[in-house]
Amino acid sequence: MSRLHDVVTLTIEMGSMNAVFDGIQTHADTEHATLLGCWYSDIGALNKVMVLRRYDSEAALITERQQLLLGGNPFGCGKHVTDIQIDTYALFPFLPAIAPGKRGNVYEMRVYGIKQGCLQKVIDAWQQALPEREARSPLLGAMYALDGQVSRFLNIWPYESLNERSRLRALAVSDGVWPPKGGPALLTTLESSIYLPAPFSPLC
Structure with a gap:
């Protein structure tokens, strides 16, 4: 696919x-x-x-x-x-295809800027760290941009609620499994927004 x-x-x-x-x-x-x-x-x-x-x-x-x-x-x-x-x-090449389904009531959309020449290092760091992170909450998908002026990637995290998001993110940090080792040093910017699914959205 x-x-x-x-x-x-x-x-x-x-x-x-x-x-x-x-x-x-x-x-x-x-x-x-x-x-x-x-x-x-x-x-x-x-x-x-x-x-x-x-x-x-x-x-x-x-x-x-x-x-x-x-x-x-x-x-x-x-x-x-x-x-x-x-x-x-x-x-990201190691991730499964994104499939429709019930994932959560709240979606966090995070866009990171990546330092020049560091995209593959970001992918490698995520591949190593993600299994432990997903043991706490699943990732919908992480994707790197193929256009635009800035090297960047989007990652989408579904949660049941904002309180659950805060709890699970704090747990991953306190357990030392997130962010990926060396990952922050590869990044330049971060934007985070909270989105809710439309009533007809295949991902909801």
Whole structure:
């Protein structure tokens, strides 16, 4: 199965969430793209909707990207969109494919900037440390960016609640299993946002 994904982040008008959800539910799953998840921001920058999709090939991804941009009406809800950001990602090679299912009520989206030339070191550090970390709470996926000006990767963590997130993260740190050994020295920036799944999201 292809490990190519894109993340489309829409900034939307206030009060337009339901109309945007209707558009995404209707248009996000196509012959080129498989909808995996749709979430809306709850902590961090608000009025954001994130769409995660998987592609069977690079050609399919490019075709869908062109249609999304040239059509001028992303997901049929363009009139409610004030900004759009599209990022292309590849799943870390040692991770299993992301599959739909019930994972949690709260999703933490973390984006790390990576020092120049250190991507493979980051992947190696995560591969070594992740089994112990996932014994405490599962990772949905970690993906490195294939475009943009900054080397970076996205990791998505589902939790049952914000309290559970705080407890499990603190446990992993106190047990000495997280962050990965040497990992922080490879990074430049960190952004973290909390998203909640849309009612129709395949990942919920």
